[in-house]
Amino acid sequence: MPRYDRDEVARRSGHATWEDAVRATADLTQQEAGAVLGVSHPTVRSWRAELGVGVAAPRTSAPERAAAFRADERDARHGSANGYRNLGCRCARCTAAWTDYQRQRRG
Ligand SMILES: [Zn+2]
Incomplete structure (x- = not known):
């Protein structure tokens, strides 16, 4: 119109x-x-x-949140098996946590 x-x-x-x-x-x-x-x-x-009236803020998707996590190295979830497995982070801390986790599981 x-x-x-x-x-x-x-x-x-x-x-x-x-x-x-x-x-x-x-x-x-x-x-x-x-x-x-x-x-x-x-x-x-x-x-x-x-x-932009009455429009809810766009919800971020899980892949977007995971990407935001990986990009923020100060995020407290680094160094966790969750960070490696669920959030897809391959930084040294997450990789080490994942390795430890696997080792413990094999126990
Ligand atoms: Zn990480």
Whole structure:
């Protein structure tokens, strides 16, 4: 939707700009906000996404968290079998911990 149409929609519902309208209705569900603003709820969703309103912070995936762990050598999990096996770290401390762990298991 072109910007001038968005602002027209916002003015009809008593807001100065579409950004104001989106922020003012941020606490409503998409359906409720759509009813207030006179647009469809997918439109509300796309407007909110554009402004970053009411959008949960993106959750990081397990591989991303593991990569972040490996990149941070101060992370306390280095030097653990968990760091080696589950998080995929091959630093000297994790490798040593994994070797020890295997040795103990073979006992
Ligand atoms: Zn490590």
